Amino acid sequence: MIGDRTAGVRDEGRAGPGLLDSAPPDPELLDHLTVRGLQWLDGMRPCFRLPPDVTTDADPNITLKPLGELAELTHLVRTRHPRGDIREQADALFGFAWDETRGGQVFAELIRGEPQATYPVELYGVFAQAGLRNAEAEKLARATTGLRGWRVAREDHTRTLGVLNAERRIGLPPHADFDAELSLTGLGLLREPWALDRKAAYGITHDVFHLTDWGRAAQRMPAPLADYLRLWVPSWLESWLAEELWDLAGELLAVLACLPPAAGAPPADAAGADAAAWLRLAAAQLPDGAVPEIGAGPPPGHRPHEAFTSCYHSTLVTAFAATLTRVGGTGGGDRRPTAESEAAP
Numbered sequence: 001m002i003g004d005r006t007a008g009v010r011d012e013g014r015a016g017p018g019l020l021d022s023a024p025p026d027p028e029l030l031d032h033l034t035v036r037g038l039q040w041l042d043g044m045r046p047c048f049r050l051p052p053d054v055t056t057d058a059d060p061n062i063t064l065k066p067l068g069e070l071a072e073l074t075h076l077v078r079t080r081h082p083r084g085d086i087r088e089q090a091d092a093l094f095g096f097a098w099d100e101t102r103g104g105q106v107f108a109e110l111i112r113g114e115p116q117a118t119y120p121v122e123l124y125g126v127f128a129q130a131g132l133r134n135a136e137a138e139k140l141a142r143a144t145t146g147l148r149g150w151r152v153a154r155e156d157h158t159r160t161l162g163v164l165n166a167e168r169r170i171g172l173p174p175h176a177d178f179d180a181e182l183s184l185t186g187l188g189l190l191r192e193p194w195a196l197d198r199k200a201a202y203g204i205t206h207d208v209f210h211l212t213d214w215g216r217a218a219q220r221m222p223a224p225l226a227d228y229l230r231l232w233v234p235s236w237l238e239s240w241l242a243e244e245l246w247d248l249a250g251e252l253l254a255v256l257a258c259l260p261p262a263a264g265a266p267p268a269d270a271a272g273a274d275a276a277a278w279l280r281l282a283a284a285q286l287p288d289g290a291v292p293e294i295g296a297g298p299p300p301g302h303r304p305h306e307a308f309t310s311c312y313h314s315t316l317v318t319a320f321a322a323t324l325t326r327v328g329g330t331g332g333g334d335r336r337p338t339a340e341s342e343a344a345p
Helices: 002-004 027-043 064-082 085-101 107-114 117-127 137-144 157-170 178-182 197-210 223-242 246-258 274-282 304-330
Strands: none
Touching: 027 064, 027 274, 027 304, 064 085, 064 223, 064 304, 085 197, 085 274, 107 117, 107 137, 107 223, 117 157, 157 178, 157 197, 197 246, 223 246, 223 274, 246 274, 246 304, 274 304
């Protein structure tokens, strides 16, 4: 069915100025972006710390969400980046995030207090994938994800993909069919590329991340969806670079690096390799290593937490996208010693 809908995609003409036809980015530039970004994130540890009384009454968007994003994106860097020193930087931040959850006990408390909520399971998934597990949290998650209420359809199908990916990482039975849910997302429906607003664009980037397990499994991407993204992401990327939406531009560069090599192309011909776009994103990085979410960043004299709020996600995304681009369109391999490799669910 997906194939039928994309049969004429290339007949619509190539979108945008052909950014993917440029030379690949300089690996030293990508590494410089990553190192400086990780250094800034390390200095922002106080802003990532959880309050001592994290409960179901707290807003997860300003407590657990930043910490979970730190864990998700540094986990990719710590396991896939080709440079050992950069992996060590990311590993230290990932370990910090796990310690903040008190060895996963926070997730057990949240699942017990709010059994219908998906976010504790989603956030716990990356730690479980890394082999950091909490027996109580897993026992509770196995019970709550088996409830009839857990299978009630969600309006946001992209969010459901994230839940399904977390279940896969933890080793829980999937509560729905992944492919069926994917077919209802913006990516699965191949929504009209000219009508893509910012919210819809973020939806598509996250469809890709959940489908490919954040770039680790590019082979899961159906060829028609990969063709659609190769055709249209360059145009979207050009638009949002022009608007200085650095966070979204970083996610789109990550999307390109999540794609499998095009048919007949060598594995080294990474989809995300575009020097011009990377130079523009690199120019947005501030002297302290932060990458603003939009524009020039916080004004002079800003408070540390203001800088954190406006820069932490885009800085993480830049390091994540740069790492994926370094390893090409195959997701790379786990570069840690075998004994420390990700535990397969």
